[in-house]
Amino acid sequence: MRLGSFYPVIGTTRLAESRDFYTEWLGFEITFEADWYVSLRRRGGADEPEYELALLDHTHPTVPEAYRKPVQGLLLNFEVDDVDAEWERLVVRGGLRAELEIKSEDFGQRHFIVADPSGVLIDMITEIPPSAEYAAQFSAEYATEKFADR
Numbered sequence: 001m002r003l004g005s006f007y008p009v010i011g012t013t014r015l016a017e018s019r020d021f022y023t024e025w026l027g028f029e030i031t032f033e034a035d036w037y038v039s040l041r042r043r044g045g046a047d048e049p050e051y052e053l054a055l056l057d058h059t060h061p062t063v064p065e066a067y068r069k070p071v072q073g074l075l076l077n078f079e080v081d082d083v084d085a086e087w088e089r090l091v092v093r094g095g096l097r098a099e100l101e102i103k104s105e106d107f108g109q110r111h112f113i114v115a116d117p118s119g120v121l122i123d124m125i126t127e128i129p130p131s132a133e134y135a136a137q138f139s140a141e142y143a144t145e146k147f148a149d150r
Helices: 015-026 083-093 140-147
Strands: 009-012 029-033 037-042 051-057 075-079 100-105 109-115 121-127
Touching (some): 009 015, 015 029, 083 109
Parallel strands (some): 075 121
């Protein structure tokens, strides 16, 4: 199988508010917008990939009837260069409510969590060296790639 694209589609009751959240706070731009669907893209730089995300009215007939429910229990990870700067921008200056305060985890992340208007959790993460206990649980290939220079 050749994969041409892969992106999450969030079923929501708050389409406009969610669109505004992702465009205002996370740098996405609108590539298509209807009253039931919004396609978003975050352009990549020279050394950064492009990302896509879509928002969908969960009651739309393209969704099989048994699944026409708003999103629940979804967490999106955004790995960033400087999570402390994002904490300052989004929570301290931006006024977004932290669902999880910024903290460093033994498993190799410094992160915090906010929520979008639909209740999707946004985990803002910067990787940090894990404790020895957790470092041993990473695959050898991943550990070599991520932690060799630390």
